[in-house]
Amino acid sequence: MSEPTSSPTQGEPAAGRGSGPHVVPLAVLVAVFAALIALTYLTVAATHYDLGDWNLAIAMGIASVKALLVALYFMHLRYDHPLFALIFAAGLVFVFLFISLTLLDTLEYQSDTDPWADTLTRSGEPQTPMPLRSGSRTLNTNPKRKRGELSAG
Amino acid sequence: MTDAKALPPEEADAGHHRFLAHHFDSPEQQFYTGKLGMWLFLTTEILFFGGLFCAYAVYRANHPDIFVDGHHFLSTALGATNTAVLIFSSLTMAWSVRSAQLSRTRGLIACLVTTLVCAFVFLGIKYVEYAEKMEHGLIPNRIYFERLEPRLAFEPDEAYLREKLSHYADPSAAGEDLDLRVRKVRIFFGIYFCMTGLHALHVIAGIGVILWILVRSLKGHFSSAYFGPVDYVGLYWHLVDLIWIYLFPLLYLIH
Amino acid sequence: MEKEIAGSMSTSATDNYLTHSRGLKSWLFTLDHKRIGVMYLVSIMTALAVGGFLAMLIRVELAAPGPTIMGNNSLLGSDPAAGKDIYNQIFTLHGAVMIFLFIIPGVPAALGNFVLPVMLGAKDVAFPRLNLVSYYLWVIGAAFFLLVLVSGGLDTGWTLYAPYSTSTDTRVLSAGLGVFILGFSSIFTGLNFIATVHTLRPPGMTWFKMPLFVWALYATAVIQVLATPVLGITVLLLAAELLFKVGIFDPALGGDPVLFQHFFWFYSHPAVYIMILPAMGIISETISVFSRKHIFGYKFIALSSVAIALLGFLVWGHHMFISGQSPLASMIFSALTFSVSIPSAIKVFNWLATMYKGSIQLDTPMCYALSFILLFGIGGLTGLFLGALSVDVILHDTYFVVAHFHYTMMGGTLVAFLAGLHYWWPKITGRMFNNRLGQIAALMVFLSFNLTFFPQFLLGTRGMPRRYFDYSDLSKLDSSFTLLNLHSSVGAFLLGGAMVLTLSYLVHSLFRGRPAPANPWGGNSLEWHCSSPPPHDNFASPPAVGDPYDFTGLEYDPDLGGYVPRRRSVPAPETQPVP
């Protein structure tokens, strides 16, 4: 392909940066493929070792390296106009914000929740889940409403 | 249209006149616009799956034990095989874009066919995995109608779950009884089904669009002067791969 | 299609996009952004009428405590319980129709579709087919809402909060599908606009020469693309919850209802800016044109749109201060919420500064623009109450919130939509409407709007919760609840009357209106450089791009009833028509 000549919009090229679309050499594609397969093997192998919290971090780290390789080479981001990378990154940033702010909140109030507890599902009645200040008798009695007395008091 | 000078004139000419929409000035402008549109679309896909990843993150952070219990029911071997298949299909897809850029129609067709085969292999393996889970009701296995609206029956076989889970120690320190673990693990299958199901739908959609460009390649539409659709479909297919790259460790490789 | 267009190219000089080709098919399958814009315009105004009718029913019901028209007759519920169910369905549909079918597509998809490519000097949007697809997705989404209406209604409120929405008998699944489809309609519009702005600007149209309406639409499109997919996944998860009880939101299965609210508001708060940003764009255009003054602080206005769009993503938790969200998250969201108020304030002050030393003419669009500033001012300032954590505790889910979002959404977006509709009406239809009637209607809208919604602030601060069928408990204690509600209902009917008046003179102008000149108001953005209505291809050759807010090159031609390029090159004082 030749140089783009009359770009219709100034400052923004009509077709990529510099000379036309970049053709990725076959050797690069195959090398990326080999790296991806190797990383897949590595991530499976890593689960055989108990590294505590690091297991998740390693799995996510390897997945991110793989994703980066796919995006840079298979998806041409390395050769294309940076705007595309910016759009892609914007999506990731907002997903990150969404997950992190939501997670921050749900972790914070987790101690108040009690899912799966029979006391809260449809099949059961809440049974005074927290210790009350005084002893609890199961007597259900009550006077009729005495509005007069209250307003007087 | 001086950009055509590096091309065989008749090809460049065909590219310009047949596929250049009236509101674009040049094929470059059209190609760039199409690619921009595709990247914007991919971003919406990322946000779309982002919601699912968020639900996953919230549940995994709050109930890690469910995920440890749940992953015992998935086959790492099948998952890893599918990962390899999808990565290979990504390679062939990237290769087909390269072939189109170099006007190698036969290579393009061969690569697209290989990609399609890989997509079907992926779905086949997925089917094997799903069938095994459907048998035990671990993912919805039947449609019925309630108040005229369709519903899917999702009734895990508790005896089966109890039997399998009894072989594994309680991953939470709470020492919960087996009944509670059986009830809790259900949510893992719910999330598993939502994430992989939506991904599988994207694979099916990918098969559709790859078929479409395959037909167009057979008609000889693509060349170095016009290969936009191959590139756009390629980007979409790589994104499907990219999402699976995260799904695999998150669902199958839990320690 | 292409051939048909090519065949009719050789018609006379009066050829425009309306006369370019004829027949129903030439409209239904058109790829012309202007025709798609007009189809959108007709459709969303139908939705507005439906939503407005439902609003009238709500206001009649609330005119007095206890059942008034619902729950005491054979038409709207024969017993109080049935009446309550009907009321719940009506306010749900009012909200859903107004938000998903009118306000979100209102300005961008209808007016934006028509104006944006012309303003840029482009022949069309980047993806004309996608544009048509997005219109038909809107139609299909609307059809699903219609299906909901006839097949059992929806009573969840437009917010679809779980677990109510997963336990109701009404048609959540169909409505969810409708919302999903409408979401994609909105995404495709946004995607199209971003691509158009990036790639189809003619030479000379740099970023900072774009009209502010284009900037506003661009910022809106960014939100549409980044936020709307989350709405899609939210309703999809809700559907999964309904279809096979996956348990993500249902506490009985281990789910978390507050998580649903995070999902919902991650979209629905930025969606508020999808609704208001394009409206602000219209106001920037009209204030400048009708003051004959260069817009003040162009870059600040342009960049504040982008700032609002991005900051708008970080404040969704302010809908959840009392919903069980943790105090830590509430604090973060409250702080971020206030940061959004700054760019909004910047815009208001810049609009006022634009009027300074201008030559202000109160034509109908300007009347609406000025009422926008006042109404949006009230809407924005009352947002401060709701963003402040402790004050929100008493105001949350009361009529104060109802009044606040009607001041921003309706006093803001609807009024700006009317400003834009009147401003571009001559361009779209090629006809002038009756300006005097327009001014009267604008005044009526402003007065009746305040009569309708200002009392609701008081209802809210005094403790009336929203979504109440019956406020007898409150009015027994304090009779002012009855009187304030009655005010509101009377106002609603006057507002309805003003809308009917507007519709009638606009329709009248289609048949009897004076043919519009190319530039009736004296705007200098590119849409005023082509004929009214514009030709099929907008511009035969890329137009010369200047400063869209420089009006010194225009003068009024009384014979034409519009503005023409100044004949002498020597700058002379503009002679203006006396209104």
Added chain:
Amino acid sequence: MTAPGAIAPTLSTASGWLLGQAGESFWLPPPDSTLAGAVDPVFYFILWVSVFFFGLITLLMVLFLVRFRRRAGIGPTPSPSHNTPLEVTWSVIPLILVILIFYFGFTGYMDMRVPPREAYEIHVVAQRWQWMFKYPNGHVDENLHVPVDQAVRLIMQSKDVIHSLFIPDFRVKMDVVPGRYTKTWFQAKEPGQHLLLCTEYCGTGHSDMSATVFVHAAGKFEKWLADAGKFMEDLPPAERGELLYRRHGCQGCHSADGTAKTGPSFQGIFGQTHAFTNAPPTQVDENYIRESILEPSAKVRQGYSDKMNSYKGSLNDEEIADLIEFIKSLK
């Protein structure tokens, strides 16, 4: 255009004043709990900031409209189209104000969320469309009774959908979310009665889901609570059943007068035979009523949907017997 701009809100406001609500509580309800101190001053601060800025905007607009209206032969006067110091000024002043507002709101909110250590605890259970208040001695009431001048902490849970407890006079509002506990607190300042409302939309009876808050004078609360525990023993079973019927929210879905609500009416139901969607026709007898209370989904009556919560654990055998007597009495 300008005059209405200023007049319309004024008119509305004036009409509000004419309602006889003038004075301290024109905007907000009477400040009857200590939490009003965390809310009301912030509210009025924002109100005056808003009034000032709205007045400023209106004033400038009217001024410009009059001064710079279009006149024959006079065009716009040239003036700069941007001024960075000015832009910065009108960005920074609002910024300082909103930081202040945020700070006041935040500190007030923390006061509202953190109860004092020595708070009296009452458990609140919300269900469609009824509030239940459980006292430390096990007494359950459909209204909220609290002592004056004593911090009261509410621990709330929902049996079905989200509700929200709102006492306007106390400046208290908190959602009641199924699957978790939410908490709030207040301290009433004077004995008296106040309205308690539901502010999170919860379906058909949302606007009926109210209760009364009774604030008892010093020393009276304990007496009320002790009496409440004894009151029921002296009643005949059917009357006890009627009280339970109201207190446990049965009347939300089952009328006693033949009106069909979410569930079938209790009137005359005893002894009838009904068809079920998931069971053979059965006569309504003691066993059936007992089963319906404890396992509502076992038999779902034709024409109604499976919506009822189980009362297993919240009603004991004697109470169920009382309810059966009550249903029998509804001829």
